[in-house]
Amino acid sequence: MGERAGTIQAVARAMRLLGLFSPQRPDWSVAELARETGLHKSVVTRMMATMAAAGFVVQDPVGRGYGVGPRAFAVGAGYRPHAVLTQIAGPVMRELTERRGHATSLGVPAGERFVYLLVHESRHPVRVAAGTGEFRDYHANAIGKVLLAALADDEVRLLVGPEPLPERTPATVTAIEPLLAELADVRGSGIAHNRQEAVVGVGAVAATIDEGGGRRVAGLSIVYPSHLVDEAEEAELIEAVRDAAALISARLSR
Amino acid sequence: MGERAGTIQAVARAMRLLGLFSPQRPDWSVAELARETGLHKSVVTRMMATMAAAGFVVQDPVGRGYGVGPRAFAVGAGYRPHAVLTQIAGPVMRELTERRGHATSLGVPAGERFVYLLVHESRHPVRVAAGTGEFRDYHANAIGKVLLAALADDEVRLLVGPEPLPERTPATVTAIEPLLAELADVRGSGIAHNRQEAVVGVGAVAATIDEGGGRRVAGLSIVYPSHLVDEAEEAELIEAVRDAAALISARLSR
DNA sequence: AATCGCGTTGCGTATCGTGCAACGATGTTA
DNA sequence: TAACATCGTTGCACGATACGCAACGCGATT
Numbered sequence: 001m002g003e004r005a006g007t008i009q010a011v012a013r014a015m016r017l018l019g020l021f022s023p024q025r026p027d028w029s030v031a032e033l034a035r036e037t038g039l040h041k042s043v044v045t046r047m048m049a050t051m052a053a054a055g056f057v058v059q060d061p062v063g064r065g066y067g068v069g070p071r072a073f074a075v076g077a078g079y080r081p082h083a084v085l086t087q088i089a090g091p092v093m094r095e096l097t098e099r100r101g102h103a104t105s106l107g108v109p110a111g112e113r114f115v116y117l118l119v120h121e122s123r124h125p126v127r128v129a130a131g132t133g134e135f136r137d138y139h140a141n142a143i144g145k146v147l148l149a150a151l152a153d154d155e156v157r158l159l160v161g162p163e164p165l166p167e168r169t170p171a172t173v174t175a176i177e178p179l180l181a182e183l184a185d186v187r188g189s190g191i192a193h194n195r196q197e198a199v200v201g202v203g204a205v206a207a208t209i210d211e212g213g214g215r216r217v218a219g220l221s222i223v224y225p226s227h228l229v230d231e232a233e234e235a236e237l238i239e240a241v242r243d244a245a246a247l248i249s250a251r252l253s254r
Numbered sequence: 255m256g257e258r259a260g261t262i263q264a265v266a267r268a269m270r271l272l273g274l275f276s277p278q279r280p281d282w283s284v285a286e287l288a289r290e291t292g293l294h295k296s297v298v299t300r301m302m303a304t305m306a307a308a309g310f311v312v313q314d315p316v317g318r319g320y321g322v323g324p325r326a327f328a329v330g331a332g333y334r335p336h337a338v339l340t341q342i343a344g345p346v347m348r349e350l351t352e353r354r355g356h357a358t359s360l361g362v363p364a365g366e367r368f369v370y371l372l373v374h375e376s377r378h379p380v381r382v383a384a385g386t387g388e389f390r391d392y393h394a395n396a397i398g399k400v401l402l403a404a405l406a407d408d409e410v411r412l413l414v415g416p417e418p419l420p421e422r423t424p425a426t427v428t429a430i431e432p433l434l435a436e437l438a439d440v441r442g443s444g445i446a447h448n449r450q451e452a453v454v455g456v457g458a459v460a461a462t463i464d465e466g467g468g469r470r471v472a473g474l475s476i477v478y479p480s481h482l483v484d485e486a487e488e489a490e491l492i493e494a495v496r497d498a499a500a501l502i503s504a505r506l507s508r
Numbered sequence: 509a510a511t512c513g514c515g516t517t518g519c520g521t522a523t524c525g526t527g528c529a530a531c532g533a534t535g536t537t538a
Numbered sequence: 539t540a541a542c543a544t545c546g547t548t549g550c551a552c553g554a555t556a557c558g559c560a561a562c563g564c565g566a567t568t
Contacts, residue, residue: 006548007304008525010264010556015308019325026332030515040558045516050261054269055365064514068332070364071273073371076330077387078280078322087375094348110324111309117327121341133331135324260517262556264525284546294527299547318545 013039014047018056021068023133029065076133081108082117085218089209089248093120093220096244100237102224103129104244106209107143108217110135112159114144117218128202129223136198139179140168142206143219145192149183150208156180171196191238192219201226205238207245212253220245267293268301272310275322277387283319330387335362336371339472343463343502347374347474350498354491356478357383358498360463361397362471364389366413368398371472382456383477390452393433394422396460397473399446403437404462410434425450445492446473455480459492461499466507474499 017033028036034044048066051057055071077083085106093104097120106118113135121129130136138144139160148156157176164174173179186192194204206221222241229237271287282290288298302320305311309325331337339360347358351374360372367389375383384390392398393414402410411430418428427433440446448458460475476495483491 006300007307008264008268008300009523010262010525011268011301011304012308014262014265014268015305015310015325018310018329019308021329021332023328023332023337026334026337031513041515042517042558043556046260046262046556047265049516050265051269053261054266054273056269056272067334068329070333070362070369071269072326073330073333073336074277074364074369074387074389075272075275075322076327076333077385078275078277079324079327079330080280080321082327083277083280108324110328115324115328131331133328135328263554264556285544295546296527296548297525300525303547 010047013037013043014051017044017047018051018072021057021066021072023131027060027065027067033066081217084252085117085209085248088251089118089218089220092244092248093118096120096222096240097122100222100240102222102229102237103127104241105129105143105204105221105223107136107141107147107219107221109147112161114138114141114147114219116143122224124225126225128199128225137166137168139165140172140194140198142192142194142204142221142223145183145186145194146206146208146219146221148179149186149192153180153183156183168198169196169200171200173197191242194221196226203229203234205234205241207238207241208249209245209252210249217252220248264301267291267297268305271298271301272305272326275311275320275326276389277385281314281319281321287320335471338506339371339463339502342505343372343472343474346498346502347372350374350476350494351376354476354494356476356483356491357381358495359383359397359458359475359477361390361395361401361473361475363401366415368392368395368401368473370397376478378479380479382453382479391420391422393419394426394448394452396446396448396458396475396477399437399440399448400460400462400473400475402433403440403446407434407437410437422452423450423454425454427451445496448475450480457483457488459488459495461492461495462503463499463506464503471506474502 016037020028020036030041030044030048034041048057052059055069057066058069059066089106097104101122103122104120105116107114107116116130116132116134119129119132121127136144138148163176167174190208192206196203202223203226204221204223206219209218209220211217220241222237270291274282274290284295284298284302288295302311306313309323311320312323313320343360351358355376357376358374359370361368361370370384370386370388373383373386375381390398392402417430421428444462446460450457457480458475458477460473463472463474465471474495476491
């Protein structure tokens, strides 16, 4: 009956509930959780009570909805890629953001999507960057393409799923072949672009962060409002992000 | 039979397992988890398989132990105090660390202990600061005392538990009365000390970060090797941490 | 007042998690 | 090389336990 053999229904349900909490949506009521998951109210109540007793969630004042608990934060802080990269990439990204005036993001693969580990916001009035802990599709983001470019075409097909790929904006590449062609370019240049393919009006350039053995571990990007960056500046940003990624890679290896 | 009525055994067990993963100890094998929790191997195997399917944990290469998964990171990133304070306190702490040359930490209450939200390491060869996501006792840390000082004596008694309080070093205050007396001073001065009470050779001074309504939300500390800081410098550090905490508080309120 | 939506709780049923034992794989010791 | 220890996984039968229903108390809204 279960999704997969050898798994525990009650725990799988609890994980589904807990997984709904995210930086984008950190607050849920019992009723909302029940509607979203299709579980019965009573089940949700008991699940949440159990997870609250363990400190993974907290209920705000009195019964009025649940939020993320300190224990969940503590466990999440043990995520390897984050622990390693935060120390090294953080200062480099900060300087990059200050010098260029645009937001910078760092992401790593996380199954069928990738996750933002670290984000430095720009001081622009318009915020264009994603938030730490958010997941995104590979195919419609600069960091995602950098990560895909580390894989063979077959693996890419497996990862992004069947056509058409989800269309985020009119500019999103929704077919596999053009995406693979683009990835070939990325392998050559080491740079991936995002030209309003995820959000209208937002562009980005990304470069690769490698570990010692050449294993690709992360992508670093500069994100900006498209109308503020002309071709000349884009060329500068490409150089900047390439240098920063190389610096982080070098510091990672030793 | 269960710990508390209205909770689900299987989920409580899963939380107990997941809660073992922390920044200090981010890797566990099935056998280790089984020994630690007293659960049967087969139970642990199925629990972990279920949580792995949900992305909350990952098994390294093949079967060789589990680590924290990206989903756990994403959920943890939704922890309110972290999301709010990171943006505002981060830059202030960075400057404080650079200017004074010592590590700075920021912590918030998390049930019967407190948790470090943000840590900036010094460039000293000796690392003395805790890591993000680690839990500590209130009574043996500067930040902990600052947080306790926001409570009434009765609440403090409830929170720290019965005497003797856990002794971390020979200097730890293990009796309630002296602790309460110290907290009275903290309420007056707004500053808490830690003189090698948590780790031998490590001292700290902490100040209070308040929210708009006067609600205490966090403690900010400067942490240093005791033998490197004389009384004159300590006085300077107290001023520095007080100013920084006040600045963060002010930015929080608007 | 009346109605709606919410979160919680008792209870009986049968589903589903549990623990045992056995297996294959890997690594360690003699 | 062989015997042994340790590990992670899986089938299986039993019964503990999670489930879903229904009812309740509460607060907000009409």
